[in-house]
Amino acid sequence: MISAWLVPCFILIVLVTATIKKVPAYEVFVEGGKEGVKMAFSLLPFLVGMIVAITILRSSGALEAFTDLLGPILTTIGVPPDIIPLALVRPISGTAALGMTTELIHTYGPDSFIGRLASVMQGSTDTTLYILTIYFGAIGIKKMRYALKVGLLADLMGIIASIVIVSLLFG
Amino acid sequence: MVNIIWVSMAAIGIIYAMLNGTMDQVNEAIFSSASEAVTLSIGLISVLVFWLGIMKVAEKAGILAVLAKLFRPLIIKLFPEIPKDHPAIGYILSNVTANIFGLGNAATPMGIKAMEQMKQLSGSETASRSMITFLALNTSSLTIIPTTVIAIRMQYQSASPTEIVGATILATLISTISAIIIDRIFYHRSKWGAS
Numbered sequence: 001m002i003s004a005w006l007v008p009c010f011i012l013i014v015l016v017t018a019t020i021k022k023v024p025a026y027e028v029f030v031e032g033g034k035e036g037v038k039m040a041f042s043l044l045p046f047l048v049g050m051i052v053a054i055t056i057l058r059s060s061g062a063l064e065a066f067t068d069l070l071g072p073i074l075t076t077i078g079v080p081p082d083i084i085p086l087a088l089v090r091p092i093s094g095t096a097a098l099g100m101t102t103e104l105i106h107t108y109g110p111d112s113f114i115g116r117l118a119s120v121m122q123g124s125t126d127t128t129l130y131i132l133t134i135y136f137g138a139i140g141i142k143k144m145r146y147a148l149k150v151g152l153l154a155d156l157m158g159i160i161a162s163i164v165i166v167s168l169l170f171g
Numbered sequence: 172m173v174n175i176i177w178v179s180m181a182a183i184g185i186i187y188a189m190l191n192g193t194m195d196q197v198n199e200a201i202f203s204s205a206s207e208a209v210t211l212s213i214g215l216i217s218v219l220v221f222w223l224g225i226m227k228v229a230e231k232a233g234i235l236a237v238l239a240k241l242f243r244p245l246i247i248k249l250f251p252e253i254p255k256d257h258p259a260i261g262y263i264l265s266n267v268t269a270n271i272f273g274l275g276n277a278a279t280p281m282g283i284k285a286m287e288q289m290k291q292l293s294g295s296e297t298a299s300r301s302m303i304t305f306l307a308l309n310t311s312s313l314t315i316i317p318t319t320v321i322a323i324r325m326q327y328q329s330a331s332p333t334e335i336v337g338a339t340i341l342a343t344l345i346s347t348i349s350a351i352i353i354d355r356i357f358y359h360r361s362k363w364g365a366s
Contacts, residue, residue, distance in 0.1 A: 014225055018232035025228050032227025036219030039283060044212040048205050053177050055204035056184035059196045065187070091310075102323050110329030119324060119335040123317030124342035128310040129176075131282075135306060136298065138283045139290045143297040146357040148176075150303060151310040153353045158311060158346030165338050165345075 039138055046137035050129065054093050063088065079163060080114050082107075086121060091155045094127035117166045125158035222280045226265065236261060249308075249351070250301045252292070259288035263305060270313035282309060304354050311350035312343055 018025040057063050063085065071081035082104065090097040104118040128151035136144055188197040242264050243255065253259050262285035269278035286302060293299035298306075317339050324332035 011225060014229045014232060014234060017234055018228050021232050023228065023231045028228045028231050029224035031224075033220040033224035035227075036221070036223040036280065037216060039223070039280070040212055040216040040219050043215065044209060047212050048208040049177065051208040051211070052201055052204050053180040053184075055200045056188075056197055057180045058184075059200035060184040060188035060193050061191055061196075062184050062187035098319065101320065105323055105327050110324040110327045110332070115324075115327075115329075116335055116338070119317070119320045120338045120342055122320050123314050123335070123339035124312055124346055126310050126312040126314075131306065131309050134279065135282055135286045135302075135309075139286045141286075141290070141296055141298050141302070145298050145303065146361055147298050147303045147306050150307045150350065150354050150357050154307055154311040154346060154350035157349035157353070158342060161342040161345040161349075162338075165342050169338050 042138060043134060046133045050133050051093070054096065058096070078167065080117070082114055083117055083121070083163075086118055087159045090121065090125050090159070091128040091152055092130075094130055097122060097127070113166070113170060116170050117162060120166050121159060121162040124162050125155050128152055128155050218277075219280050222277050223284070226281060226284070229265075230258070230261070249304060252299065252301045253289070254292075257288065257292070259285055259292065259301075262288055266305075267308065267313060270309065278309075300358055303358070304351070307350040307354040308347065311346040313347060314339070314343060 015025055018028070067081070067084045067088065070084055074081055074084065086097060086100045086104065089100060101118045101122045105115045108114040110116075110119070128148070132144065132148060132151060135141075136147070184197060188194045243260065246260055246263060247253075247255060250260070250263065253263075262281050266278050266281040266285055269281060282305070285305060289299055289302050289305070292301070317336070320335065320339075321332050324335070
């Protein structure tokens with residue numbers, strides 16, 4: 001409900017303010033939009049490269065094998081192994097993670113422990129590699145220094161926080 | 172780092188497929204995913220054009236400046252390298268605001284603009300301290316209302332689709348604070364390493 005109102009109201013405020021301040025809104029809009037076209041095309045090779053590599057890893061079955069390997073260790077510390085693929089894929093691919101979340105909610109039910117955990121994990125972390133690729137790719141950053149380590153550690157904290165909080169609130 | 176990850180993902184996948192006989196699936200996936208990525212990029216055009224257009228109007232109308240003034244103290248603390256009245260501050264704030272309300276599509280173009288402004292400040296192809304802090308903020312996720320997740324939960328007849336909002340806010344808060352702390356630790360470590 002709130003989200004449905006947010007965007008149109010934001011646009012209304014922007015356009016009314018622009019008119020009051022005598023900004024030629026349409027011309028400025030087109031000028032800004034042209035930058036968007038350039039940006040989308042400059043992103044294309046970065047996205048193709050990243051998505052193909054992830055898909056190779058997934059379609060070969062290597063990602064699944066890795067998950068099976070880790071499973072028994074995590075069960076002993078109270079982490080359901082079914083959540084591992086989501087935790088692994090979340091930083092790499094947003095669409096893949098959303099697909100997995102949907103799958104987990106579908107399989108275990110939205111009000112199960114795993115269903116809730118997947119929901120919270122999806123909401124409290126973000127696609128680090130995608131953001132890194134898009135943001136640094138668009139402006140041509142070649143050396144990213146410690147950016148990836150910080151991003152992945154932040155994801156790990158989000159995942160741990162999700163598990164602990166869901167266990168405490170719904171466990 | 173991304174070079175290594177990229178090559179290993181592809182190499183591990185292909186070698187694993189060789190040993191496990193999943194080469195057909197990999198072969199098919201390479202081409203279908205490449206075309207999927209192109210479709211995604213083309214799909215991004217509409218969002219990028221629309222939001223960059225609207226944001227340009229907002230910028231010219233002085234809305235970003237008003238936002239920047241409001242949240243200035245917090246952002247200045249987080250980004251000590253960016254001058255107080257620099258346009259980067261306005262873009263960072265728009266990106267953060269859009270993220271908080273779960274408007275991922277709107278947040279990305281503003282994030283890219285913020286990065287562009289920060290690159291003009293640093294004038295180099297190496298990531299600056301502010302860029303990494305900004306990235307840490309974004310990757311830890313700032314979402315308060317996870318609209319997509321709520322929609323999926325509704326679709327599968329959850330008794331209470333929104334019951335996870337509180338937990339999500341709590342987890343987001345913890346991950347964002349951790350991200351800022353981790354970013355600070357790495358920044359200071361890199362400074363000591365250089366001197």
